[in-house]
Amino acid sequence: MDFYYAPTACSQAAHILLHEADLSFRPHKVDIFQHTLEDGSSYEAVNPNGYVPALRLDNGLLLTENVALLDWIALAGDGLVPDGPLGRTRHLQMLAFLSTELQKPFVRLFFTENEEEKAWLTETLTRRFGWIATRIEGDYLFGARFSAADAFFYVMARWAAMCGITLPETLQALAGRIEARPAVRTALAKEGVAPLGGAA
Known part of the structure; x- marks a missing residue:
């Protein structure tokens, strides 16, 4: 591939x-x-x-x-989708939320020079991260098992740090647990980027 x-x-x-x-x-x-x-x-x-x-x-x-x-x-892969009859559907729901409700506003925030728009986007993103904080079901978003949604969330947590958005402590801790995984460290090293240091 x-x-x-x-x-x-x-x-x-x-x-x-x-x-x-x-x-x-x-x-x-x-x-x-x-x-x-x-x-x-x-x-x-x-x-x-x-x-x-x-x-x-x-x-x-x-x-x-x-x-x-x-x-x-x-x-x-093996075990990267949540279990249960609606496991994959719920997983796709979270992936879609991360893609449309976080990634898209972040892209606007990266490039806008309008201060009012920056403030609105920052507030919107902060609120949407707050919703994710209410969805954590264990060590990871869907419980004890790491999923693709956790990988995507981690990238959004990195973007939050780049934009000076402070995440709730529960999400900072989640980002830290994700970053500690060997696969994450390997990908960061391959891309030549520094870890967040365990917090978003």
């Missing part, structure tokens, strides 16, 4: 999960602003949309969209 990512981007969640699932893959770093790969070739020749993550399977099929990749990797 070929995995296309950009350091610290939302693709970091899939990067973490690929290591967590112990899947074999070839990583390719993408410059998402120039839309190029490290060898200078066009990334848009791989993914015409130009964004990450993307995963080309061994059969040639290209998967895009973070939620789709995370769901596929979680199913390909």
Whole structure:
């Protein structure tokens, strides 16, 4: 498999999960602003949309969209989806929330220069992180077992730290537990980024 990512981007969640699932893959770093790969070739020749993550399977099929990749990797791995008759549905619910209700506002926050919009986005994100804090069911979001949603949450916690958003203590502790996992440390090292230090 070929995995296309950009350091610290939302693709970091899939990067973490690929290591967590112990899947074999070839990583390719993408410059998402120039839309190029490290060898200078066009990334848009791989993914015409130009964004990450993307995963080309061994059969040639290209998967895009973070939620789709995370769901596929979680199913390909062992025990990365919550148990129960609605386990996968609830997991997809959380992945969709992280993608639409956190990631999208963060992208706006990164690029807006309007101070009123920054304040509104910060307040909105703080409130939505507060909702996640009420959903923790154990050591991880869905109990004792790590899931793809935890990997995605961790990336959003890193973005919160980048934007100066203070998370509730329960979420800081969750980010710390996630960061302590060997797969997370491996992905961070591969991307050349420093750990948060156990807190968001």
